[in-house]
Amino acid sequence: MDVSDAELTVEVTGPVATVTIHNPARRNAMTAAMWRQLPELLDHLEPDPDVRALVLTGAGDAFCAGADLGDLAELLDAGDTSIAVAAEERLASFAKPTVASIRGACVGGGAQLAVACDLRIAADDARFGVPPARLGLVYPAPTTRRLSRLVGPSAAKHLLFTAELIDAQRALRIGLVDEVLPGDRLVARVDDLTATIAQRSPLSVAAAKEIIDDRAGPARIAWWHRKVATTGEPREGVAAVTERRQPRFAWRPTDG
Template sequence: MPDGLRLTTDKMLAAKAGGIGTMTFNNPERRNAVSMEMWEAAEAILADFRDDPEVRVVVITGAGGKAFVSGADISKFESERASEEAVRAYNAQTERVYAMLHGFPKPTIAEIHGACVGGGTALAVCCDLRFCAEDSRFGIPAAKLGLGYGYSGMKRLVDVIGPAFAKEMLFTARLFSAEEARAMGLVNRVLPDAELGPCVAECAATIVANAPLTVRAAKAVINEVLKDESARDRAAVDALVAACFASEDYIEGRRAFLEKRKPVFKGR
């Protein structure tokens, strides 16, 4: 996919520019509620970003300014989730996207405007960094709908905000303000709406300019730290760190420092 904007479906947008891949949920009339078709497109977009060496950072956002993602598109339930088999297929598809994003080898940033509810919160938790606008609201309304919340999604939530806040969010099913979200560690920063996009763009550009192997190794090592001791792959961690020291970028970084210039990293 070349630089610039491409309409993947009428409800999903993908763009690449300056080393940043941007995926936009484009269903603003339904507050970016997500259909099966949109989840399938999201999987394809993320796979493309993952496999493109020119993409170093991925930004996830929602169109329209009123919502990041507001969960499943209920208007599609009759056609997409009317039978047990259809529900299993839908859940499997959403979990593939969540797992792909959570395990993504490159840094990911959620740019959150407005409502971030249900599947939106689950999606945001899968990202490495979460920046939101001051009017953003967060919640998981499963207890108001009689829905069960599965292990994988719950673990990702608990890893980010801890068990006490996860229990409050699930037990009460209420909406939490942006400041409450920051206090519980759900978001990194809260910004005026007009400043959110520029802040995310600046952060993404800063990451793009850094050594890709170092950034990728840092993400992988942090993910290993979060695992139980018995499940950690220390050999893989050591290999990633060793690869940084053996890279051309390590040489470039030292030279740039000595020459008092900005390094130009190539990811090798």
Template sequence: MSYQYLLVEQDGPVAIITLNRPQQLNALCQALLRELEAALDAIAADENVRAVIITGAGERAFAAGADISELAQLPSATAGRELALRSHRLARKMADLPKPIIAAINGYALGGGLELALACDIRLAADTAQLGLPEVTLGIMPGWGGTQRLLRLTGPGVAKLLMMTGERISAQQAQQLAIVERVVPQAELLDAAKHLAHTLAGMPPLSIAAIKEAVNRGHDMALDDANAFEAGLFGALTATEDAKEGTRAFLEKRKPTWRGR
């Protein structure tokens, strides 16, 4: 499939999606988001892909936010709500994908750009990256899940501070606040993301999918309910061919071969 605003390539079992509007700092227009949804559908159907990287074209921006020209033309509150709900559906698709998604944040990740990164499973940032949710300066607020995902990473006080001031923070500050997991030199970012993605792709895919589901769904459950959900997933995994292969390989002191069954 060809895309106007994305570059999609495959590096072995790793799919790399590059947001490709560098002249607009990879701003997230609706056409780009529709293409991203289609690319994720194709990746979900491809058994050869076991991990995903999302990054931005160029060194200046991962994604500098929503396309402001589109926001300015929204005719009603209903249209604004539907715009937010479409983005929420994309984020849900990312959460439901049984493959890990890594954000390689190579520059500005602002507004919708940061919200897209927050919807990924793991975030790596270049040491030159800047992150923020500046929607308040436009008279609006984060509407693509940012209020909820940032809250769950930083706690309510920090989340309110960043969103109410619209402040930009450095990659290093973002790591201290647990918004990103790792910070690496700009020139090494994509290689670091690929290395991590290949490491995850080399793990048993059913285990990776179960861990992602347990963390994502269990996060909002009471502890006893989340533990019961975890136990169900654990039990299902113990009956798989991969679990039998993994335990045999350990006892036989050899490298296991994962088949996703």
């Protein structure tokens, strides 16, 4: 493999940033360099006031086939402090909504990244798997807990105990993905979804994400309610509904 072909690329179109996993020789498997690169990209994108949502996807016909096995020893030695877990945690803590756009293989480290996103939209050819039991490995504890919260303990155990691949429809039934569409409609649906999110109040969305992810204690929740009272966002929202126009929400997470 030419390691120069393995990279994460970023494209910002309007209010949406798209991070693409690109490693064609390995079905977009994540190399050590790519795991290290992801938090850096997110650190750059998060404070950008023009970015309102982020899409994570894979190049070509796969999302991500996992961690590149050539880097497996480094990941195993680090356990739950590995660069893969650090990348996953940074993605999960990204302050703005994140959407995984999934086609083809979404396995191992790919599932790890997809589960760390807020929403997952899949093409009907997507396949999902969590293979540590096939390899004699222990899936990272933060990843295991996040998967269990998403699909429930029983479905998480089935995925982890069997290491079987499941199709997109089963992933939809257990809550691993939010929508399944024909492959030729995936990009348009993700574009529509992120455009809708970008039109909503960033204050409302940011508060909801923190609260749902259990990262907002009583003091932080009170802080959010004070922002509602002082930023004028509700006045703008009501005015937009009354005037039958798109709202012009002015608050951004960088405003504090």
